[in-house]
Amino acid sequence: MANQLDMFASIQVAAGAEAAKERAIRKSSRTAQEEMAKSLEATGNYKILRRLLPRPIVTEPRPEFTRVGVIVDTETTGLNHRNDEIIEFGAVAFTFDDSGRIGDVTDVYGGLQEPRTPIPADITRLTGITDEMVAGQQIDIAALRRIVEPADLIIAHNAGFDRPFCEAFSPLFVNKAWACSVKEIDWSLRGFEGTRLGYLIGQAGYFHDGHRAVDDCFALLEVLDHQQGEDDRPFAELHRAAQRSRVRLFAEHSPFDMKDHLKARGYRWSDGTDGRPRSWWIELDEDVLDDERHFLRTEIYRWDDADPPVQHLTALERFRA
CATH class of the missing domain: 3.30.420.10 (Ribonuclease H-like superfamily/Ribonuclease H)
Structure with missing residues (x-):
C-alpha cells in the first residue's frame, strides 16, 4: 500500500512538473513573440494587431471603484x-x-x-x-x-x-x-x-x-x-x-418650404407614430437650446413669439424608441 501511495505521489509530482514546464514554455514563447512584435513596430514599417483577450472576472473587486x-x-x-x-x-x-x-x-x-x-x-x-x-x-x-x-x-x-x-x-x-x-x-x-x-x-x-x-x-x-x-x-x-442633460427641440408646424433648411441643419423627421410630435426635430446639448430656438424663430418661423416644443432628456430617457 505504501509503495502504491509513493507511486501515486510521484506521478502527481511529475504531472505538476510537466504542467509547470509547459506554462514556462508558453510564457517564454509569448515573451519572444512580443519582443518580435515590438521590434517590427520600432522600424515604423509595421503595425501589429494583438488578439484581444477577455479580461478575467474577479470575485473581490477593488473597493475604490464603487x-x-x-x-x-x-x-x-x-x-x-x-x-x-x-x-x-x-x-x-x-x-x-x-x-x-x-x-x-x-x-x-x-x-x-x-x-x-x-x-x-x-x-x-x-x-x-x-x-x-x-x-x-x-x-x-x-x-x-x-x-x-x-x-x-x-x-x-x-x-x-x-x-x-x-x-x-x-x-x-x-x-x-x-x-x-x-x-x-x-x-x-x-x-x-x-x-x-x-x-x-x-x-x-x-x-x-x-x-x-x-x-x-x-x-x-x-x-x-x-x-x-x-x-x-x-x-x-x-x-x-x-x-449631462440634453434636449430634443421639435420644429412643429414649420413651413413646408423650410424642410430642406431644417434637414441641412441636422433635423430629422418624425411621423408621429412613436409618440413624438409630427415634425422635424433635433437633439442638442442643453446649453445651446436658446441659440437653436433663435434660429427657428428668425430663419424658419420668422416670428418672435414662436414656441417650439422641447423635451428634456437625461440618460434615463435617451436612446429609447
Whole structure:
C-alpha cells in the first residue's frame, strides 16, 4: 500500500512538473513573440494587431471603484424592435469610479434565444448564428437580473438600436441610465477614422472575433479603456456625457418650404407614430437650446413669439424608441 501511495505521489509530482514546464514554455514563447512584435513596430514599417483577450472576472473587486457599468450587445433577427427578436444577448459587468476610471470585470453573461420565426439568411451570414444553434435555447432572465439590477450605467455601441430591443425584451432595462459609445464619444477628435467597433478595435491595436455578443462586449470594454497620448480614456468622456442633460427641440408646424433648411441643419423627421410630435426635430446639448430656438424663430418661423416644443432628456430617457 505504501509503495502504491509513493507511486501515486510521484506521478502527481511529475504531472505538476510537466504542467509547470509547459506554462514556462508558453510564457517564454509569448515573451519572444512580443519582443518580435515590438521590434517590427520600432522600424515604423509595421503595425501589429494583438488578439484581444477577455479580461478575467474577479470575485473581490477593488473597493475604490464603487460604481457598476454593464456593456450590452444584442444580435437580432432584424432592425425593427417591434417585429424582430433578440437571438443572442451578451453582457459584461465592470466597476468604475466617479472620475470614469474603469476597475474590474465582475460578471459576464452570454446566451442564445430561439426566435418565433427562422433566422434570415443575411443575419446568419453576418453573425454566424444558425437556426440549429438557437433551437430550444432561451436567455436566462435570472442571470441577466443578477448583472443588470446593480448597474449604475448601461452602455451599448449604438444604444439607439440596443435599448429598444432590450426594453421590448424585459422591463429590467426600462428604468436604467443608458450611454451610447457611438454618439457620446468624439472618436474623430481622438484620432480614430470611424465609429464601427471593428475600426476602433483595429486602431487601438487589437483584433477579435466580431459579431458574437460577449466578444463584442469585451472588445468595447477594451476600446473604452484605451489610453492614447495625454487624453483621458474614452470611458471618462462617455461617463461625463451620460451625466449631462440634453434636449430634443421639435420644429412643429414649420413651413413646408423650410424642410430642406431644417434637414441641412441636422433635423430629422418624425411621423408621429412613436409618440413624438409630427415634425422635424433635433437633439442638442442643453446649453445651446436658446441659440437653436433663435434660429427657428428668425430663419424658419420668422416670428418672435414662436414656441417650439422641447423635451428634456437625461440618460434615463435617451436612446429609447
